[in-house]
Amino acid sequence: MNILDIIGPVMVGPSSSHTAGAARIGQITRKLFGEEVTEAKIYLHGSFLATGKGHGTDRALVAGLMGLNVDDRRIPDSFELAAERGMKFEFGAVNLQNGHPNSVKLEVSGASGRKLEVVGISVGGGRVRISEIDGLRADFSGEAPTLVVFNEDKPGCVVRVSLKLGLAGINIATMQVYRDARGGHAVMVIEVDQKVPDDCIKDLESENGIEKVTYLCMED
Amino acid sequence: MYESLGDICSRAEEKKITFWEVILEDDCVERQLEREASFAQMKTMYLAMKDADASYDPALESRSGLTGRDGGKMEQYVNGGDTLCGDFIGRVMEKAVKMGESNACMKRIVAAPTAGACGVVPAVLLAMQDKYGFTDEKMTEALYVAAGIGGVIASRAFIAGAQGGCQAEIGSASSMAAGAAVYLRGGDAKAISHAAAMAMKNLLGLVCDPVAGLVEVPCVKRNVSGAVVALAAADMALAGVYSRIEPDEVIDAMREVGLSMPACMRETSEGGLAATPTGIRAKERLQ
Numbered sequence: 482m483n484i485l486d487i488i489g490p491v492m493v494g495p496s497s498s499h500t501a502g503a504a505r506i507g508q509i510t511r512k513l514f515g516e517e518v519t520e521a522k523i524y525l526h527g528s529f530l531a532t533g534k535g536h537g538t539d540r541a542l543v544a545g546l547m548g549l550n551v552d553d554r555r556i557p558d559s560f561e562l563a564a565e566r567g568m569k570f571e572f573g574a575v576n577l578q579n580g581h582p583n584s585v586k587l588e589v590s591g592a593s594g595r596k597l598e599v600v601g602i603s604v605g606g607g608r609v610r611i612s613e614i615d616g617l618r619a620d621f622s623g624e625a626p627t628l629v630v631f632n633e634d635k636p637g638c639v640v641r642v643s644l645k646l647g648l649a650g651i652n653i654a655t656m657q658v659y660r661d662a663r664g665g666h667a668v669m670v671i672e673v674d675q676k677v678p679d680d681c682i683k684d685l686e687s688e689n690g691i692e693k694v695t696y697l698c699m700e701d
Numbered sequence: 702m703y704e705s706l707g708d709i710c711s712r713a714e715e716k717k718i719t720f721w722e723v724i725l726e727d728d729c730v731e732r733q734l735e736r737e738a739s740f741a742q743m744k745t746m747y748l749a750m751k752d753a754d755a756s757y758d759p760a761l762e763s764r765s766g767l768t769g770r771d772g773g774k775m776e777q778y779v780n781g782g783d784t785l786c787g788d789f790i791g792r793v794m795e796k797a798v799k800m801g802e803s804n805a806c807m808k809r810i811v812a813a814p815t816a817g818a819c820g821v822v823p824a825v826l827l828a829m830q831d832k833y834g835f836t837d838e839k840m841t842e843a844l845y846v847a848a849g850i851g852g853v854i855a856s857r858a859f860i861a862g863a864q865g866g867c868q869a870e871i872g873s874a875s876s877m878a879a880g881a882a883v884y885l886r887g888g889d890a891k892a893i894s895h896a897a898a899m900a901m902k903n904l905l906g907l908v909c910d911p912v913a914g915l916v917e918v919p920c921v922k923r924n925v926s927g928a929v930v931a932l933a934a935a936d937m938a939l940a941g942v943y944s945r946i947e948p949d950e951v952i953d954a955m956r957e958v959g960l961s962m963p964a965c966m967r968e969t970s971e972g973g974l975a976a977t978p979t980g981i982r983a984k985e986r987l988q
Contacts, residue, residue, distance in 0.1 A: 484702060484728050485742060487814045487851035487860075487877075488822075488844055491749045494804030495763075495916040497816045498861075532914035532970075535765050535987060537807050552749075557807040605861045607812065 482608075490607050493556040498583050499529065499536035502603025504556060506585060507545020509611060509623045510599045512697050516591040518546045519568055524575035527582035529603075542585060543570055551607060584612075614695075617668040618659040623699050625654055625672040630685065631693040634660045634667040638690045642669060645688070649681045666692070676700075702852035703727060706894040706948045709849055713890040720880075720890040721842040724849035743848070744841040746811055750823040753810045757799040761806045765987055768917040769806060772799035789832055790929060797824035797928045801921030814851045814860040814873050817916045820924030821874035822847050825882055825931050835885060846884040847877035850897045857949065858956035862909035863968040865959025867920075871927040872904035872955060878931035883938050896931075896938035898948035903930045905951075906958055908966035910973025913984040919974055 492501040511518060523542055525533050533539055537557060544559035545551075547568060555562055563570060575586050581602040590596045600613035610622055614629060621627050628646075632638040639658060646653060652674040660667035677696055686694045703709050703724070712723045728739045759773030775798050778784065779791035786794070800820035804810045813822040822844075830840055851860065854873045859865040879900035880893040888896070904927065912918040944951060965972030974980050 482702065482852075482855060483732055484724065484845070484848035484852055485746070487702075487855060488743065488746045488848045489811060489813075491746065491809060491811050492816065493809050494807055494816050494819070497812045500807070501812070501816070528914070535913060535915040537764070540807075552809055554809055605863070606815065 501607035503541035504545040506601030526584040704856040721845035818874035821927035824928040825878040843881040867907040875927035879934040882935035898944040900934035
């Protein structure tokens with residue numbers, strides 16, 4: 482937290498958690514997805530479900546999924562904008578286990594046929610955390626440049642990724658490692674201090690045992 | 702961010718600089734920025750507040766229908782020149798209502814420290830700029846003062862209604878505005894801290910009880926009370942009146958009060974105004 486979390490953000494109202502946070506979760510999901518969202522299923526949990534409509538949580542999420550910022554004046558009209566752009570969306574309810582009251586599960590797909598599933602939570606003041614990606618646990622805010630590396634759960638993946646980053650002069654700020662089952666799929670969530678260049682990401686993806694690398698930098 | 706108003710005052714005295722410069726220097730260290738870059742960002746926030754005030758639409762209503770059209774009524778009433786509180790306080794109240802309504806109606810505002818309390822700081826600052834003709838740069842300095850106070854409150858207590866009730870939102874905003882107002886009128890760091898403390902003391906215990914869970918009733922009008930209390934506290938501090946309880950201890954008391962509040966008084970909409978027959982009817986109508 483810094484002083485611009487106290488005075489700020491500039492945002493479309495009415496609620497930093499239910500409106501700005503929701504837009505931000507949508508926007509992070511869009512960036513993680515890496516292509517335009519053509520279809521979205523949006524499942525609201527807890528307070529997002531109970532008071533989301535009155536707070537414009539629904540419209541903010543759709544706006545975020547189209548890449549709109551939390552201060553974009555088009556947020557209240559995002560449904561109409563989505564219709565213009567041909568983006569389909571539907572809402573549902575979900576009861577997430579151990580879910581934070583302000584949580585949402587997003588299932589998005591794009592023209593390429595790819596899909597992504599994200600669970601996001603709005604922790605207050607417009608700040609958010611992503612708590613799940615494609616069914617695997619995670620925990621990051623998107624405030625720092627973040628790499629999400631999906632890999633086979635085999636020895637050596639972590640050291641190969643950290644070595645590549647080190648050689649590219651990129652410092653790791655935090656690193657989390659999660660997996661679904663021993664020897665199955667795993668995910669590394671790496672928050673870094675510097676922006677990661679495209680060739681470095683391609684290089685990581687070519688590594689043995691690495692399935693997919695997603696890069697998130699909200700400043701771009 | 703600083704965790705103590707006392708530490709900010711000591712730093713200001715030690716380095717012979719003002720309250721706002723202490724906050725600016727700390728921000729530069731924390732976010733690894735040049736002074737100019739930090740200042741430009743804070744100025745953007747002030748200009749966004751001005752823009753939000755100027756963009757008020759008197760015909761606007763919120764989607765729930767619970768909010769709207771009161772800003773225009775206040776403006777007309779104050780234009781009549783015959784308010785009980787006088788022209789200046791009248792303008793402050795008008796701006797607070799307008800900003801609160803704009804927020805409820807999904808317009809662009811600046812959270813300060815939250816969206817629900819977004820009317821307090823700009824109502825005080827914009828009205829003071831109109832009255833005294835301060836430059837935008839001077840107003841930006843005042844915003845650093847507000848941010849510094851808010852940072853201490855966020856560190857020692859909380860700024861979310863769900864955690865500490867409305868005292869944590871409107872109370873914090875009022876505290877921030879009071880300190881900023883004292884700075885603009887030439888008060889020193891001690892007077893700034895004590896104005897912040899006196900504003901908070903006057904709003905201690907305020908519960909968060911939004912009707913139907915929406916940032917509308919009573920949030921919009923509480924922005925008015927937060928702004929008026931801020932100016933009253935600022936005037937006391939400028940008169941040399943100080944809080945008998947140390948400012949940092951007042952913030953700690955706000956935390957204690959917040960922690961002892963039952964859940965129904967912390968944004969769950971299960972108590973207070975939300976649980977009145979009218980409040981419940983509004984909720985049912987919206988479901």
